[in-house]
Amino acid sequence: MDEQTLVAGLTRPQLHELFYGMALARAAEERLETQARQGLVRGNLYRSLGQEACSVGVAYPLRRRGDGIGDVLAPTVRDAGAVFLMGATPLEYFRQFLSRATSPSRGRESGLGFTDLRRGLLGPIGSVGAMLEVMAGVTLAFRMKGEDRVGVVLCGDGSTSTGAWHEGLNLAAARRCPMVVAVIANAWAFSTPTSKQTRIGSFTERAPGYGVHAESADGNDVIAVLEATRRAVERARAGEGVTLLELRTYRRVGHAQHDALEYVPAAELEEWERKDPILQFLARMLAEDWSTGGELAALVHRAELEVKDAADLAVTEGEPEGVTALEAVYSDVELRAPWTRLALPDPRRS
Amino acid sequence: MDEQTLVAGLTRPQLHELFYGMALARAAEERLETQARQGLVRGNLYRSLGQEACSVGVAYPLRRRGDGIGDVLAPTVRDAGAVFLMGATPLEYFRQFLSRATSPSRGRESGLGFTDLRRGLLGPIGSVGAMLEVMAGVTLAFRMKGEDRVGVVLCGDGSTSTGAWHEGLNLAAARRCPMVVAVIANAWAFSTPTSKQTRIGSFTERAPGYGVHAESADGNDVIAVLEATRRAVERARAGEGVTLLELRTYRRVGHAQHDALEYVPAAELEEWERKDPILQFLARMLAEDWSTGGELAALVHRAELEVKDAADLAVTEGEPEGVTALEAVYSDVELRAPWTRLALPDPRRS
């Protein structure tokens, strides 16, 4: 029975995996918010509340292998769900935010800003849009090497206004690279509504200007996101070039924890709360008899446990030594510690 | 009879003006090439041979006033015809290329790279695409001040791949600025064919992605260019925002004088020679009885004379003093001459 496909070619265990992916992201972010309130985590936290289906639905259909020869994904700073699916663990996640010595970036970057090429994860930098440029090159390399791998970039509606977004997309399109660009159209870029970002109603309208495919999907429906992404990935793998996906969703929390969402109409928030991607999927799973309340509750519980164990362990670990800040700037140039922290120099003639 | 409109609402003298505008650009550039061969002019010369109708047709319908309150135009380095129409003289043109002390930029920049706000001319910088950003702000200012002025940017097909092009256009579109972007689609960006620049067949396909109007015109037909521009300018003046114009034409000479066009099929060149915008317009003027061979020949002759007089005068003038390189970097900071060219310092205690 587990092998039977129920929807979108997915089996029961796979549907559970999707559900678990979203539940895990939500649980991890909630735990993180608690830690931030406790003063354990500093810096900005960007949540994916309400848009977990985008992260999970986009990552799921990729070749996720962990051995450096699968597909490559560049998440935004909000895409915990995608990063977990690509193979990063909640433990790594908390280590990142808690800047542990054991974290993937060894304390150098926060949150999802780490790169793990074996898992096909390219961590974003601050400048939004930039990852389209980088991914254009990743997928150019796939073409040059004759590999049938695909690269997927997640990006926000706001990022589409950057020159980087344009240059990266146009370059990949011009060279028919196997790249998928998924715009998470969550209505806001920080406090800026999409209507101030651009005059267009849908980001699919950008596609003709690059000569690429486009598709729009309900970003709160994980199956819809997955199916649209799968089609895009298949086209890319078949040599049909770039696809621009628009995932319509809503950012239901502040841009980061300090943003109280004062600029958002309450009714709009309520409307989108009703469309919560996890609850919606849960309801559908039950309605279609793909799962039982007990099973799904157990998954949520497991996610919470996994997150708690990870968070609890990460908290006990130590931060890196300060002096490690000197490492890994270059492959072969050693930085010196500041002279004021060493035996003092004697610059006199000796 | 001179007041009767013959085509596109233009009178005979106006049609002659258009013809003269193109003839003047061609004559000036040809003279310049001669000067370059004589070693009088150094640096790159970018010709508009074959695309004069674009420069002239775009500039003509603007409010060209010379008093600082008309429309504003940003030419490419190839748009001599537009710059003359806005009011710059051939004398200034030659002074620019010959880097005379009397030149508009006082020897600091070559060719069309000078700004003259009274005439509504914004000189381009090296980076193509950048002028869309600047013009977005010029036209934003028009809106803010409630002025019914319009800003027009000329740009090349190659420039459309830059982030600047995207950011400038999107910003102006989002704020419904009275801006017109005219893409001179001349088949080449240096040696790069449009097919390598982008996968799209027409730059009008970019318009939906910005929510702006678009129109494509035969860039070798000065009347067609003029009419399309006029419509765009009227829309802008009426508060209907940005228009993207595509002017289809062909760059019939090398990118600059050192480029021997080896990469261009001879047949293609011949084809476009037959569509020469000046000869085509001349033929039409005669066929439609808008002018006579004698009149048009006289205009060509006058253009050549005007150019010759200007060039001859400019050649006799002097270059700026070297020391003027120190001027006008700041409004209120004086640069010092290099210490090695002054009385030598005595840094000893005194």
Place this chain on the structure above:
Amino acid sequence: MPRTKPEHVTGSERGEPVTFLEAIGEGLFEEMERDPSVFLLGEDIGVYGGAFKLTRGFLDFFGEERVIDTPISEAGFTGAAAGAAHMGLRPVVEMQYMDFISPAYDIITNYVATSRYRGSGPLPMVIRGPVGGGNRGGPFHSQNVEMAFFHTPGLKIVYPSTPYDAKGLIKASIRDEDPVIFEEHKGLYRAPFLRETLPREDFVVPLGKARTAREGKDVTIVTYGLMVHRSLEAAGVVQQEDGIQVEVVDLRTLLPLDDEAIVASVRKTGKILVVHEDTRTGGIAGEIAMRVNERAFEWLDAPILRVTAIDAPVPYSGVMEDYFLPQVTDIVTALRYLANY
């Protein structure tokens, strides 16, 4: 007018001490009131009031045309500011974090900085925003940007350290005829110890003039921004513990650099330490060293030395960031070393 002024820009009017952030807010607000050609553009500066709430309430007061929420297009809106300046306006651009000035590097260095030189006449515009580390912001929300632009003729760079200077300098920058990059250290924005009562009346602090933040005869520190306060703290320590009298010169404007002030102090003390938060190689200490060599070499009784961040991206970990940044103890060590030299 029924519009009310946002409270955080009325402190000085009410005779109350203001923070560094409020002082800048006041400066912006006053210039906008005084001159209708001044306007703001940047990301989230309108409804939200800016990531640091510096322009909170400005939108309601001045309206949508003068407080413009832009798309995420740093190059686009910086270029647009230049265009608007050509048309007689005086734009003030906010970078949400100054780190994001990078996409505008081309338009700033090639267009904005060269505009006057190429014959356009004045190009008054200000690009301002938060800079600096110490906030666990990681590599992309902690940068200092002065050295990206210090080498570009045509630009001015301002980096204040006190509310008084911040207000006076932002006002002077807006009135200046040249493009100005204005850096505001996040660590100063709300620092309680900096609260200061400012004059009620209009004042400016002229660009290009340093300030002696502390007088002394033994060693000169040349510094700016947050490091002025670290330096003053260190100066206090060595005064008390070693009797070393340190003079602290706060540059305030980095470009053009106030040679006179630097040279005068070095001629007095014979010893100079440059302190900057920015990374080491290619930092401003170098230019200062050259100027001192050119004009005060014979007065030097010790090498020109510097205390700076290390040559790395800004790490996110607090422990690492503390290691990365110059600390008071580093300055103390350097001062003692120089005093004993």
Place this chain on the structure above:
Amino acid sequence: MPRTKPEHVTGSERGEPVTFLEAIGEGLFEEMERDPSVFLLGEDIGVYGGAFKLTRGFLDFFGEERVIDTPISEAGFTGAAAGAAHMGLRPVVEMQYMDFISPAYDIITNYVATSRYRGSGPLPMVIRGPVGGGNRGGPFHSQNVEMAFFHTPGLKIVYPSTPYDAKGLIKASIRDEDPVIFEEHKGLYRAPFLRETLPREDFVVPLGKARTAREGKDVTIVTYGLMVHRSLEAAGVVQQEDGIQVEVVDLRTLLPLDDEAIVASVRKTGKILVVHEDTRTGGIAGEIAMRVNERAFEWLDAPILRVTAIDAPVPYSGVMEDYFLPQVTDIVTALRYLANY
């Protein structure tokens, strides 16, 4: 293979002296032959062979996948180079003129330079292109770009002055595990006096090592690029006319800077002049001055001085550009001044 090598990259093979441009062409070509992961991208480098024809014939030889004509998207293709490097390739990006590296400033300083630090492993890539003035190119085709990047940890910057070094350094840069910015002075490309016979066999010149271009005991010049030759000329003049023995240190790599070489020479001569073609304020002379202060102050018998371009955009007029640029006579004057100090 029926494909024939472009003639301009076979000079050394044929034992003939080669120009600076040919030397770089040979270096690129050899590395592409040697390592299939090396590939080129940039504007007009394929069919046309690059604005300076440096990669003429490469497309025919190596094919479309390894010699890529890009859209006009400096940021895009530089970012793409980084992406390709992640996937194990070794991209070499050509900027048509290095002035056009500016739109890529964000991706270079924020992505490329920090990639290793953020944990990606090596990011081998080279960004190369023509720099420098003297060609009547005006403000946007004449820039030197080293100081835009010198302040960015994680990058290396190379700026050769001879065919031998250019070839050895481009090869070493391509093999390097870190991102390298490689500047090629247009004034050297075809300079006949530079023609040089190079070894037939494979060689590299290591990054980070300066070269003594002339030995002397009275004054040290530290310089690089075209200015090495101006400096040598000036050294010849003062040797002949004044008997001053000048040592000329050619940095070759600017970042990381070869302190050892600089310090060693200064300790020998006690006097140092930095000569750079780039503009003055914020130029590399500053960093050199700091390093000398830190490590050789006690050996200094005179102030550290510099000869540079003036602080302005590069003017188009030949007369003005000559004024703008540092000239041999400036160096001669400075050398005499220092020798007599």
